[in-house]
Amino acid sequence: MTAVRSDLEELVYRSCLLLDEQDFEGYLALCTADFRYGIRAFSPEIRRDMVWMDLDRPGLTTLFRNLPKHNSDRAPLSRHATVYTVAIDAPNEQASVVTALQVFRTALDGGATELFAVGKVHDTIALGGERPLLRARAVRLDTRRLGIGTHIPF
Amino acid sequence: MARNAQEWAQRPKLPPTHYVDTRLYTDPGLFEEERAKIFDRTWIIACHESELPAAYDYRTFRHPGGKNLVLVRGDDGQIRVFYNICPHRGNVIVQEPAGNARSLTCIFHAWTFDCRGNCTGIARRKEGFQDRLDPRDVGLRGVRASIGYGGFVWVNLDDEAPPLPEFIGAALDILEPHLREPLEVFHYQQVVVDANFKLWHDTNSEFYHDYMHYFNRVTGMQQPGYFERRYVPFPNGHASVGSMQVQYDRYEGSAERKVGWPGLAPGGWLLVDIFPGMTFNLRTSVIRMDTVIPLAPNKVLIELRGLGLKSDSAEDRSARVRDHNAIWGPFGRNLHEDLLGVRGQGAAMRDPGTDSRWVIHGREENMTIHDEVGMRHYYATWSRYMGRSPSDPFGERP
Numbered sequence: 001m002t003a004v005r006s007d008l009e010e011l012v013y014r015s016c017l018l019l020d021e022q023d024f025e026g027y028l029a030l031c032t033a034d035f036r037y038g039i040r041a042f043s044p045e046i047r048r049d050m051v052w053m054d055l056d057r058p059g060l061t062t063l064f065r066n067l068p069k070h071n072s073d074r075a076p077l078s079r080h081a082t083v084y085t086v087a088i089d090a091p092n093e094q095a096s097v098v099t100a101l102q103v104f105r106t107a108l109d110g111g112a113t114e115l116f117a118v119g120k121v122h123d124t125i126a127l128g129g130e131r132p133l134l135r136a137r138a139v140r141l142d143t144r145r146l147g148i149g150t151h152i153p154f
Numbered sequence: 155m156a157r158n159a160q161e162w163a164q165r166p167k168l169p170p171t172h173y174v175d176t177r178l179y180t181d182p183g184l185f186e187e188e189r190a191k192i193f194d195r196t197w198i199i200a201c202h203e204s205e206l207p208a209a210y211d212y213r214t215f216r217h218p219g220g221k222n223l224v225l226v227r228g229d230d231g232q233i234r235v236f237y238n239i240c241p242h243r244g245n246v247i248v249q250e251p252a253g254n255a256r257s258l259t260c261i262f263h264a265w266t267f268d269c270r271g272n273c274t275g276i277a278r279r280k281e282g283f284q285d286r287l288d289p290r291d292v293g294l295r296g297v298r299a300s301i302g303y304g305g306f307v308w309v310n311l312d313d314e315a316p317p318l319p320e321f322i323g324a325a326l327d328i329l330e331p332h333l334r335e336p337l338e339v340f341h342y343q344q345v346v347v348d349a350n351f352k353l354w355h356d357t358n359s360e361f362y363h364d365y366m367h368y369f370n371r372v373t374g375m376q377q378p379g380y381f382e383r384r385y386v387p388f389p390n391g392h393a394s395v396g397s398m399q400v401q402y403d404r405y406e407g408s409a410e411r412k413v414g415w416p417g418l419a420p421g422g423w424l425l426v427d428i429f430p431g432m433t434f435n436l437r438t439s440v441i442r443m444d445t446v447i448p449l450a451p452n453k454v455l456i457e458l459r460g461l462g463l464k465s466d467s468a469e470d471r472s473a474r475v476r477d478h479n480a481i482w483g484p485f486g487r488n489l490h491e492d493l494l495g496v497r498g499q500g501a502a503m504r505d506p507g508t509d510s511r512w513v514i515h516g517r518e519e520n521m522t523i524h525d526e527v528g529m530r531h532y533y534a535t536w537s538r539y540m541g542r543s544p545s546d547p548f549g550e551r552p
Contacts (some may be wrong), residue, residue: 021494027316039485043342044250044251044252045205045207045213045251046252046340046342047205047252048337048339048340048342050341050342051472051475051479051487052479052483052484052485053480053483053485054472054475054476060408061201062406063407065406066368066406067488068367070369070487070490070491071366071367071491071494072367072490072491072494073490073494074464126494130327139284143343144343144344145343145344145346146282146345146484147345147346147347147493148345148490148493148494149345149484149485149486149489149490149493150484150485150490150498151485151487151490152485153485
């Protein structure tokens with residue numbers, strides 16, 4: 001396919017909306033069969049890069065399937081994304097997209113919203129099919145204090 | 155039947171050792187007293203030696219007693235600990251959490267200190283102090299340090315406190331065969347939650363709350379051997395919990411375990427709580443270390459570390475990180491649930507005026523996994539340090 005920047009931006013934004021809505025099947029439908037998802041952060045305290053999540057598509061699918069069995073904070077997360085750069089590699093039928101991400105958490109009781117996390121999302125997007133699909137998503141968090149945490153990826 | 159106000163305030167019909175007054179978790183006066191009488195007098199884990207691998211590496215630590223410390227590995231390989239306070243004008247000397255510096259320099263007025271705590275430079279000393287100030291009189295305040303039990307760096311602000319081995323006693327013997335190889339920290343995370351520090355340690359001191367963890371229910375509680383796990387209390391408020399064969403394959407997506415831990419049977423799980431707020435937790439292929447740093451009566455900073463073997467191959471380390479993250483990472487199954495639990499307690503006990511009055515530690519099950527002896531043992535030691543009864547801290551019982 002011939003992709004333009006707006007197609008790739010829409011894919012990124014749609015993926016955020018689907019995760020906000022906890023439509024995990026819809027999210028996975030935006031991903032290739034060999035999709036890989038990761039979250040990393042650098043710790044100045046131990047001066048190391050930390051891997052906080054590293055899952056292939058079956059692993060992510062299982063994570064989503066198990067969610068209802070767990071006790072989780074029900075406060076909704078809202079992802080605010082701004083696509084910064086798009087680099088299309090036409091010969092190899094893929095693109096690299098860098099997106100700034102802010103995640104907000106809104107309390108169920110009272111509705112107060114707080115900033116939960118900030119970071120960048122580095123997406124590798126496959127362009128070889130009928131529509132662009134996420135092949136790899138690497139979230140690089142600046143925020144390392146995540147309150148009580150969450151079971152749902154960003 | 156719901157109780158009226160008078161009934162609600164009545165003491166539980168249990169021995170006074172089996173419940174505590176919730177003001178232990180909210181009272182500002184008790185909180186300050188705990189810092190002075192407990193945290194300033196006991197051995198506390200500041201970090202792991204792998205966080206300062208090279209000469210001149212430094213690492214800061216916010217001591218639970220409220221002091222700012224800096225740990226420095228000297229040119230002789232020894233780790234020394236000092237107050238991170240410039241004797242000149244009271245600024246912190248080291249401002250970043252970790253780094254490497256041959257000389258510790260206070261950015262405020264450029265006073266310098268070496269890795270032994272000596273003051274090595276006072277800018278324009280002759281002009282300002284003439285011969286009235288000897289640099290030997292303005293060295294850093296040294297703090298006792300001891301490395302052990304897996305390479306952790308322990309500190310004690312009390313110059314007269316018994317040595318670390320005397321404080322620990324036999325509490326960590328259960329882990330000793332598994333701590334012989336050098337370890338390395340691969341995960342560090344801070345969590346701040348609105349709850350008293352003891353509530354987090356309570357959570358680590360009882361397994362009855364496994365009802366909250368789907369993962370632990372299916373892999374542990376529903377499996378043979380779970381209810382045979384035993385608590386062993388040790389002097390000074392420590393307690394260990396024996397192992398079982400955790401059935402990881404009962405949790406979908408968790409069957410594959412590529413690496414284990416030296417000397418630990420596959421599926422083994424050992425836990426040791428150290429007074430006043432540290433927990434060694436060894437399961438699957440990872441050691442997790444919790445340390446609590448109280449910030450306010452109803453606010454605690456929890457430092458969470460994940461450790462593997464220093465000798466790990468890249469492949470083994472990746473497997474350990476995966477094992478760690480599945481249950482204990484920031485997005486892991488169990489950590490989030492534990493934090494939900496303690497946050498709820500903090501909300502119920504948010505100030506001394508709350509109507510939460512008592513916390514019951516009354517389960518007796520022959521010292522096995524759902525016995526609440528771990529908490530009772532902790533509060534008996536708390537009582538000794540504080541000179542107060544946990545169930546009657548202000549001497550109000552008739």
